[in-house]
Amino acid sequence: MRRPFPLLFASLVSLASIASAATFTWTGAGGNDHYDNPANWSGGIVPTNDGTATVLFGDQGAGPVQLPLFGLLNLASIQFQTSASYAFSGLALVNVNNGLDASATSGVRFSSGIVVTLSGETQNVRVASGSVEIAGAVLGGASLTKTGSGNLVLSGLNLYSGGTQVNSGSLTFTSLASVPNAGRIASSTGAYVGITFNQSVQSGFLNQIDASAFRGSIGLDTAAGQSSPTLYNEQLDLTGFNNLAGLGSQTSAIVSGKILIDAGTDYRFSGGNGTLYVASELSSTHSGIDLRSDYGSPLTVVLRGSNSFNGQVNILHSVLVLDNIKSLYGTQRLNLNGPAYAGYTENFNVSASSFLSRINTIGSSQAIVGIDSANTAAPRTVSDAIDLSMGGTRTDSYYLGTSSRVTLTGDITPTTGDDLYLTAVKGGHLTVASTLGNKIPGVVIGQTNSFDPQGGTVELKGNNTYANGTQVLGGTLLAGSNNALGLGGVSVNDRATLSIAQPVLISNQLTLSSGSTLSGYGTLGAVGGTYIGSGVRLSPGSATHIGTLSFNNGLTLGPGSSLTFNLLSPTGSAGTGWDLINVIGSPLNLTATTSSPFTIDLVTLSANGTAGQLATFDPTQGYSWTFATSDKINGSSSDTFAINASGFLNNTAGGSFFVTQTNTGLAINFTPVPEPSTYVLMALGLGLVAIFEYRRRK
Numbered sequence: 061m062r063r064p065f066p067l068l069f070a071s072l073v074s075l076a077s078i079a080s081a082a083t084f085t086w087t088g089a090g091g092n093d094h095y096d097n098p099a100n101w102s103g104g105i106v107p108t109n110d111g112t113a114t115v116l117f118g119d120q121g122a123g124p125v126q127l128p129l130f131g132l133l134n135l136a137s138i139q140f141q142t143s144a145s146y147a148f149s150g151l152a153l154v155n156v157n158n159g160l161d162a163s164a165t166s167g168v169r170f171s172s173g174i175v176v177t178l179s180g181e182t183q184n185v186r187v188a189s190g191s192v193e194i195a196g197a198v199l200g201g202a203s204l205t206k207t208g209s210g211n212l213v214l215s216g217l218n219l220y221s222g223g224t225q226v227n228s229g230s231l232t233f234t235s236l237a238s239v240p241n242a243g244r245i246a247s248s249t250g251a252y253v254g255i256t257f258n259q260s261v262q263s264g265f266l267n268q269i270d271a272s273a274f275r276g277s278i279g280l281d282t283a284a285g286q287s288s289p290t291l292y293n294e295q296l297d298l299t300g301f302n303n304l305a306g307l308g309s310q311t312s313a314i315v316s317g318k319i320l321i322d323a324g325t326d327y328r329f330s331g332g333n334g335t336l337y338v339a340s341e342l343s344s345t346h347s348g349i350d351l352r353s354d355y356g357s358p359l360t361v362v363l364r365g366s367n368s369f370n371g372q373v374n375i376l377h378s379v380l381v382l383d384n385i386k387s388l389y390g391t392q393r394l395n396l397n398g399p400a401y402a403g404y405t406e407n408f409n410v411s412a413s414s415f416l417s418r419i420n421t422i423g424s425s426q427a428i429v430g431i432d433s434a435n436t437a438a439p440r441t442v443s444d445a446i447d448l449s450m451g452g453t454r455t456d457s458y459y460l461g462t463s464s465r466v467t468l469t470g471d472i473t474p475t476t477g478d479d480l481y482l483t484a485v486k487g488g489h490l491t492v493a494s495t496l497g498n499k500i501p502g503v504v505i506g507q508t509n510s511f512d513p514q515g516g517t518v519e520l521k522g523n524n525t526y527a528n529g530t531q532v533l534g535g536t537l538l539a540g541s542n543n544a545l546g547l548g549g550v551s552v553n554d555r556a557t558l559s560i561a562q563p564v565l566i567s568n569q570l571t572l573s574s575g576s577t578l579s580g581y582g583t584l585g586a587v588g589g590t591y592i593g594s595g596v597r598l599s600p601g602s603a604t605h606i607g608t609l610s611f612n613n614g615l616t617l618g619p620g621s622s623l624t625f626n627l628l629s630p631t632g633s634a635g636t637g638w639d640l641i642n643v644i645g646s647p648l649n650l651t652a653t654t655s656s657p658f659t660i661d662l663v664t665l666s667a668n669g670t671a672g673q674l675a676t677f678d679p680t681q682g683y684s685w686t687f688a689t690s691d692k693i694n695g696s697s698s699d700t701f702a703i704n705a706s707g708f709l710n711n712t713a714g715g716s717f718f719v720t721q722t723n724t725g726l727a728i729n730f731t732p733v734p735e736p737s738t739y740v741l742m743a744l745g746l747g748l749v750a751i752f753e754y755r756r757r758k
Contacts, residue, residue: 070320075564081112088121092278095150096128099334111157111179118142127152128173134358142167142309143190148174150664155200160192161185162210167191178202178220181212187229199212203243206231206251211310214238226251226276228602230310230332233257236264245269247276250354254279258292269537272302277331278304280313289337293317305349306330308359314364315340326350328369329378329482333514335360335486337383341367348372351380355399355454358512359484360463362536363387375400377511379463379486380677381432382408393420396427396458399511403430403463405440407752412444426507428459428483431466441466447473449481457670459483459507460490462516479504479528484516484535491540496524500547506556519561520544530568532556532576539566539582552576554595559602560584560609572596581607589614592621595657599624601637606670612644615690619656625687625728627708628665630677634686641688648690648725660687660728662717672709680732689725696721703728 090099096344122144178200187210203222223243308331348371433440521540529548554575560582574595601607629637
């Protein structure tokens with residue numbers, strides 16, 4: 061039996077006039093995190109408690125905020141104008157008259173001891189980006205309207221009675237109690253309403269949805285911090301959901317319960333950019349699968365059930381993986397109706413050529429036919445010959461790729477007259493150990509403005525002799541052998557990366573577009589050297605590991621170019637404690653200018669390789685880190701370097717960074733602020749000098 065809505069808090073709802081509304085800005089400068097400390101507010105005044113105050117939280121003072129014990133806050137609205145995080149705690153009741161607005165935030169959380177009441181008829185909660193979690197109860201007679209592309213998380217005992225409307229972004233209920241029993245749940249097209257609990261899903265969640273007014277996606281998710289996907293094994297009755305976009309996931313989940321749909325309609329999947337493992341038997345006759353996502357936010361659906369539906373399978377802006385020998389019924393074929401991905405694992409138990417024959421429609425040159433591994437943590441090796449032209453019958457180009465980790469060793473034939481198009485999606489890693497020879501004109505890696513902005517890595521490691529060059533349009537190309545990139549030049553587009561494995565030497569001519577990145581552990585040896593131009597980024601090693609990137613035949617750092625300088629151990633050595641550029645037997649030329657400098661972005665790494673604070677950094681000590689070595693350096697000047705220290709997460713205590721030239725290269729230096737005693741000694745020293753000078757002149 062559902063819980064009744066109590067009327068206890070009706071008397072707390074204020075209809076205060078906002079005629080004298082005022083904005084109070086949190087600064088957190090009062091020496092503690094107490095909300096009721098006047099020194100924590102701009103102007104030294106705690107917000108009024110009469111329903112007219114708008115409280116604003118920005119970058120200054122971000123972090124924990126302690127609300128008054130048993131406090132009753134009556135506010136007009138709460139606003140966040142920051143990308144920083146806030147965590148509110150305490151035992152308090154907060155009444156809002158004009159909603160909550162988070163224009164840009166990485167995370168806001170109201171703890172379980174904070175009760176929020178919604179006054180009036182409708183309260184808007186806008187989360188433009190990031191997430192806002194209300195872990196305590198939400199009460200009141202108003203309806204809650206969610207807007208903004210971010211995520212609102214409701215975790216407490218929610219008894220507001222006016223209904224829930226999700227116009228954009230997402231709303232997540234984390235428990236059965238967090239779904240209000242009064243009022244209905246509706247959503248607009250493109251919106252997402254999800255849950256992270258798997259008990260009483262039908263009665264406690266689906267039955268609370270207004271099926272006729274729900275046009276978004278229903279999400280099945282896994283709670284943050286949970287190591288394995290949540291299993292949803294109850295029956296899901298979606299009959300009557302005529303306008304539903306589909307089932308989706310922002311994280312990952314396994315569905316094994318029966319899914320009921322109206323006769324003659326399709327199984328619809330949409331929403332979120334996570335992974336939904338569908339182990340349910342999809343058996344509705346005359347029904348197909350309609351899998352479609354918003355462009356740039358692809359949902360992955362992995363079919364693991366023994367299915368007997370016999371309709372069409374249509375995929376758009378999404379990823380479909382067949383992971384059971386009976387994922388498809390009979391000789392069913394797949395339609396890639398635009399940019400989309402269809403792949404299969406070893407559990408589908410067919411050859412590559414047999415899977416290619418199951419592809420019916422390829423509606424875009426950015427469609428991807430994929431090979432996947434059933435165990436996403438372990439790579440799969442496939443030795444099949446792969447003829448993308450299907451014996452010459454396919455002449456329109458499309459991509460070969462993966463969404464997991466796969467190594468190809470067999471012969472590969474592109475579509476007739478075309479280059480070979482290779483890519484990886486959803487963080488996948490496609491290794492092509494095959495020899496790419498004369499029948500392949502050139503190779504194209506990744507996609508420009510892909511439907512999957514996450515992309516992945518394509519690694520070429522064969523002894524390749526294709527002659528017409530390599531284009532990196534998106535994602536990452538990893539050169540895994542000296543001849544991996546064939547005989548022609550290599551061009552790397554905006555937002556694409558070329559990475560060189562160790563100990564690989566690449567001699568191809570490079571063309572690096574603005575916005576591209578050159579990374580890795582190997583050596584670049586193009587005749588005439590390597591030029592890093594405006595908007596191009598050097599990044600030795602990888603995003604999570606320190607490394608040395610070497611250059612033969614010279615390196616030129618041009619105006620507007622940049623370096624990502626990862627630092628792991630400030631007392632270590634170059635190449636292991638921090639990134640290093642090594643120019644071997646040739647000059648390092650700097651042509652950057654004062655108006656268009658070479659920018660160094662400092663990034664501190666924690667022990668696990670993620671951005672974090674250094675364990676051994678002491679802001680009272682000086683440091684020098686050599687970031688480039690060369691026997692000859694031309695054009696170096698301190699005013700042509702710019703240092704961005706926003707990624708240096710340790711407290712520098714006011715110290716400063718600057719670049720100097722040494723006998724063997726270039727170094728980034730840190731100078732601490734002198735101790736007060738140092739200034740005293742300096743003053744005494746200057747005084748003594750003045751006395752001696754005075755006596756000498758006497």
